[in-house]
Amino acid sequence: MAKTMRVGQLGHAVLAATIALALVQSPAHAQKSAENAANAVTPAAASPAAAEPAPAAAPTAAAPAATTPLDPFAHGTVQAGATKAAVCSACHGPNGNSANPEWPRLAGQSAIYIAQQLRLFRSGTRANPIMKPLAAGLSDQDISDLAVYYQAQTVSGLEADPSYWKAGSDLYRRGDKARDIPACIACHGPVGRGNIVGGYPALRAQESVYVVKQLNDYASGARYTGTNVTSADPNSVMMLTIAKRLTPEDIRNVASYVQGMR
Numbered sequence: 533m534a535k536t537m538r539v540g541q542l543g544h545a546v547l548a549a550t551i552a553l554a555l556v557q558s559p560a561h562a563q564k565s566a567e568n569a570a571n572a573v574t575p576a577a578a579s580p581a582a583a584e585p586a587p588a589a590a591p592t593a594a595a596p597a598a599t600t601p602l603d604p605f606a607h608g609t610v611q612a613g614a615t616k617a618a619v620c621s622a623c624h625g626p627n628g629n630s631a632n633p634e635w636p637r638l639a640g641q642s643a644i645y646i647a648q649q650l651r652l653f654r655s656g657t658r659a660n661p662i663m664k665p666l667a668a669g670l671s672d673q674d675i676s677d678l679a680v681y682y683q684a685q686t687v688s689g690l691e692a693d694p695s696y697w698k699a700g701s702d703l704y705r706r707g708d709k710a711r712d713i714p715a716c717i718a719c720h721g722p723v724g725r726g727n728i729v730g731g732y733p734a735l736r737a738q739e740s741v742y743v744v745k746q747l748n749d750y751a752s753g754a755r756y757t758g759t760n761v762t763s764a765d766p767n768s769v770m771m772l773t774i775a776k777r778l779t780p781e782d783i784r785n786v787a788s789y790v791q792g793m794r
């Protein structure tokens with residue numbers, strides 16, 4: 533089933549990458565995004581050495597995409613993930629539907645994105661004092677199992693704040709050309725499901741408090757640490773650039789909007 537979804541999403545990945553490219557402004561950023569677009573279309577080719585130093589299984593012609601350590605579908609099972617998720621549900625909620633606004637929802641999140649983020653927590657590149665020690669104890673197998681388990685869960689009901697979501701919806705769907713802000717929809721999708729193959733995260737029903745914190749953390753640089761952030765996580769380039777252009781009002785509005793998305 534997971535394989536079917538991935539193949540089915542490929543066209544979408546190409547489309548999102550193309551739209552993302554079209555929206556890019558400066559040549560330097562365009563080049564970065566071109567790399568990202570390539571990664572998005574073929575995540576297996578996205579330099580496993582950068583994000584995953586340990587197994588060092590550089591993909592060869594003989595090793596097809598499905599066997600790279602970055603691909604949780606090739607290694608993980610939902611059943612094993614369900615057991616391992618017991619410790620996580622204390623914060624992320626039963627089935628990944630967290631009830632605390634500071635703890636992100638993981639239900640229905642892209643498994644590729646989850647696996648990537650758990651590796652980034654584990655290596656300390658994603659700076660979070662709560663998640664780092666938790667991720668430090670996870671093996672690659674644990675990460676794959678947890679990632680496919682959470683992607684298989686169904687996200688459930690939060691609402692948008694009625695005062696803000698309309699402005700948030702405009703920004704999400706159209707961006708703001710005058711300020712070089714691309715439309716979020718290009719990468720996060722019309723209903724906020726993200727892009728499963730590219731590992732672009734789903735935002736739908738995400739806790740708005742958490743979303744505000746992440747956008748501020750991208751803008752300030754606090755989400756990731758180290759000098760090699762963009763090689764450890766090539767996908768980070770996009771949000772590190774975009775978030776700096778958002779005002780506090782933009783962030784509040786769009787966070788409210790995505791919280792109500794399904």
Ligand code: HEC
Pocket residue numbers: 617619620621622623624634635636638646649650659660662663666678733745
């Ligand atoms: C004590 C509470 C707590 C526990 C237990 C916990 N987490 Fe987290 N988790 C957090 C917090 C808080 C964040 C947000 C960190 C930030 O603000 O950057 C987070 C973020 C994450 C993210 C990033 C989500 C995103 O959208 O980027 C993933 C993936 C994740 N946790 C997975 C797990 C897994 C898997 C486990 C179990 C092994 C786990 N967490 C256990 C509190 C917890």
Ligand code: HEC
Pocket residue numbers: 552636703704713714715716717718719720731732733734735743746747765767768769770771774786
């Ligand atoms: C060019 C593609 C692209 C566009 C356009 C884009 N994003 Fe993102 N977004 C990403 C990618 C890729 C990530 C994951 C980055 C990483 O690895 O840290 C991400 C991550 C995020 C996160 C963190 C999610 C989490 O679970 O922690 C938020 C919040 C977010 N984006 C909001 C937005 C908003 C709001 C907009 C529009 C103003 C937007 N994005 C536009 C590609 C994009």
